[in-house]
Structures are given as structure tokens and as C-alpha cells.
Amino acid sequence: MIKAEALSKTFNCGTPMQAVALRHVDLAIPEGQFVTVIGSNGAGKSTLLNLLTGDANVDTGRIAIDGLDVTRWSAPRRARLVARVFQNPLDGTCENLSIQENLALADSRGTRRGLGRALDAPRRTRFRDHLAALGLGLENRLDDRMGLLSGGERQAVSLLMATLRPSKILLLDEHTAALDPNTARLVMDLTETIVHDNGLTTLMVTHSMRQALDHGERTVMLHEGRVVYDVAGPDRAGLTVDDLLTRFHRARGEALDDDTLLLDA
């Protein structure tokens, strides 16, 4: 579970480039919940994720994961609790290492690494089984360089990597945004399976309102660093993309006062 209290973050504070990314955001996600996060560019979605992973430090506020106050923890230290998949498949894997080496890295996430061999026969067998389950034919390419895989394949492997070790939360950062529609669907199906099978507490940031409603149990809309809409349960069940757009426009309208010219569909 995730508990974020009064998170604030401003970039380039005190300079002409000053940009407020988050303003006193409170967010509590109970164990096992799948939350989708939407918002326009600059709404603070990525900042929220980066604060949760420890890639960025909070200005004020507190973050607790699984009951542990991790506000001051570095990203590597949080890796024991947090698994993530990056938006760009290039970010989440090492292209110059082989597929099995990438998997081995993820298989030791958050554990103490020793001088034992990173790859042994049992591990390879296990990796092969996991890859076979993806149904992409990657099980015979353990020794291939990650860079030889397509974006979709890399993202599928990234997802697998995120789930090799138990984690408390799974963070998905627009992880299908860089993929073509077919591959995106495949990766999304895979996501559903993995999240469901492991009962993971998941936060998925997305640009697509459709995706935000089709997946997960709760949707949070961010705008200009604030949570402007938070919906779950029966209220969300009947929600359409149009409803969400209306909400979105209302939020924008309030923020921009009555500058209706900007309210394009």
C-alpha cells in the first residue's frame, strides 16, 4: 500500500524557470488496488511517480510504502519495495546486456548482491519458463542482446523483470505509450495478467482516457499538480471517456478561469 501525504515539489525553485509540479497531493492506495492516473502534460504524473520511486526528492510531505516511511530513502534502497516499468523501453533495460543478464539483474532487485555467478543453470531454466509464458518466442533467445528486441518485446520483458521479485507496489509509467496499437494491447493484456496473478498494488500513469477506464479499479486525475478527480467503485463503473473529458475540461476551465478558447476537444 502507498500513503502519500501533502506531497509538494517545485523544480528550479527561485529561478525564472520555476515550475510547480505537485501541490500538496494526498493519495492513499490500499493494498492490491490497481489505480490509473491521467492528466495532461505537466500535470505532475511523472513527478508523482519519480517521488514514489525516489528518483526525485520531495520538497515537503511524506511517503509511506507498506507502512514504512521511505521519504528519505534513495531509489536503490526503495527497489526492495518498488518495481517499475518505464515509458521508454530503452530506459528499463540494458541494451548491451543479454536478455538473461537483464533478467538476472531484476531477479536480484533489492537483494544483497554477492560474488556468486549471476547466471547458473537453475536460473536460466526459470528465466526460460518465464519467457515462454510471454508467448513471444523469446525463450530461445536468452543469449541475445536486449538491443536486438523490438520495443514491444523489450517492454514485455521489462514487465516480466518487474515481477521476478516480490514487490509491494508496481509503478507503470505510460508503459504502452511508445508502442504501436497491437503491441500496446498485448503488453496491456500481459499487465492485467501479471497484476491480477500477483495481486499487486499498482499505479499506472497513462495518457489515454480509454486505457484509464478500461483497466484498474480506480482513476485519479491530476491537473497542475493537484488531484482534481478521484473515482472508484460504482461511480466509475458507468463512466465513459466523454464523462472523463467533461471532468477534465471542467478542471482545466476552473484552473484557467473562463478562458474557453483553450477548451478544445
Place this chain on the structure above:
Amino acid sequence: MSWPAFLGAIELGLVFGLVGIGVYLSFRVLNFPDLTVDGSFPLGAAVSAALIVGGTDPYIATGLAMLAGAVAGLVTAALNLRFQILHLLASILTMIALYTINLRIMGKPNVALLMEPTVLTPLETIGLSVMLLKPLFAFLVVVVVAVAVIAFLTSEVGLAMRATGANRRMARAQGIGTDATTYAGMALSNALVALAGALFAQMNGFADVTIGVGTIVVGLAAVIVGEVVLPSTRVALAVLGCLIGSLVYRLAVATALNADFIGLTSADLNLVTAVLVAAALILGNRRGQIGAWIGRRTTVGGIARNGPVRNAAAHTGTTGPPLATTTSNAEARGKGGAE
């Protein structure tokens, strides 16, 4: 080339193979362009020589030389990680500082070791001539180091170190303390270079503050030539490539210096090395054009002999440590084109 000159080239090639492995660790594994080696090579020589002259056992002296090299690497890493100084500049600062430190350690610009015991002394009882013993001993050391480095790089920690250089953000997301792996890698890299310096001093009978000039270029030459000879992303082959690259480079240099008709002397060595490395890098940057040129030639001539070259280039791929693959491809293509 005479037999002694050949053995001398092999001996130097092996000793600088250690430098090659060190440079491979910083430049390729950690992606940290580290010029500290120009200072840590003479540091290893200075520390071991000063200690041996002072009566310390040569093996202990060599061990302490490695330790000194490791500290030099840690200083560079700290300047970069802790104090945010650009890695290249950080390493140059350490390198310059080491010049003074080496002078201070030896107390004078050079120390003679001709009459002193060295790491070779206990082995002289075997009965082999010193001329053979030196390359043989260097070979043993290099094999032990290479096997250890390969074992390390394929271990959990070693893999974490490789991930640090390949994709820092991903490494951190996997729980890898990237600062710690960088410190460790820089220490290991410079310890190996200092070991090379210590062996060089003991085999040649002197330590001098100026022997470090151009160490980085020679090390880089070993890495680059190795990548041409053994193009692979596999650690074992890459490390082996550093050794083979160093040997090939030394043999080429010895051949050039021994061929009277070329008229090169040992004074020309640094210029030749620099030109060679620069040429390899320039070819790497132009591989697209060269590839196209080869392609045209092949079609016009209707000869398929460049086929394997192109396959090799395709196999190494378009990505990878930019210096690494581009260079090897370009070299392969350059050679094909020159045929």
C-alpha cells in the same frame, strides 16, 4: 625481428594487457572515461620501486602498489560522484596530482632496480633464462588477472557494475547502489594499471616519473584493437580481446621499429600510437560512408568477398558502447575496403 625483440614485445604486450583490462573496466564497463591511468601506472612503478629499495619484499611491494592505484581510482571517482566534477576533468586532476606524488614517493625522478630483488628473483632458480622468464611470468600474472576479472564481471556484483555503466537509471531501479559500483570499478581498474606499472618497473629495472605518459592511449589502443579482433559483447571475449589487442599492438610497433627502411625510432612511438587510435576512432565515426563505399565497390566488381565483413558488421549491431562497436565495424570495413 630478432628473437629478443620479439620476446620483449610479448612481455610488454602482456604487461600492457593489464592496462588494457583496466581501461576496459573504466571506459567500457563503467562508461567512465578515466585518464587517471597516466598517473596510476607510474604510481605503481614508484611505490613498488621505492619499497623494494627500502627493503620490502617485492611481492608485498607490488601488492601495496596495487592498493595505491586503487586509492588513486577512488579519488577520481570521489571528485566525480561526490563533488560533481566532470569525469574527464576529475581524472586529469588526479593524474596531475599523481605526478608530484610519484616524485615525492621516489624522492627523485627515477629509481634504479637493477641490483634489487624483484618478483622474478624467487623464480630465477628454475633455470630459465631471464629473457624467457619475464614474458612467462607476465603471462602467468595476466592469465590469473584475466580469469579473476572475467569471474568477477559475470558475478552478481560484476553484473551490477556493468548495468551501472550501461543504464544508470535502470540499475538504480533494480536496487543497485550505482555510486558504490562506480567506486569499486574505478579502484579495480586503477589497481590493475598500477600492477602493470609495478611489473614494468621490476622487469625493466627502473621506475621513472615519465613512464606514464600516454598510458591511456596505449590502453585504449589495446581495447580498440581487441574489439576489432574479437568483436563481441561477451565479457570473457572482451577481456581476452584486451590482451590480444595489446599483444597485436606491441608486435606491430616492434615490427615497425625494427624495419629499418621505415626509419621509425622509439621516439616516434607516441605519435604513431596517437595517429593509430585517432584513425580507428575517425573510421568509427564514418562507418556509414565507408560501408556505402564498400557496398558500391562490391556491386560494381560483382565480388562477394566483402560479404563476411558486412555480416560481421551487422552482427555487432548498431548500438552498444558507441566507441566499441562503431570502431570495430569501421575497422572491419576499412580493411575490407583497402583490400
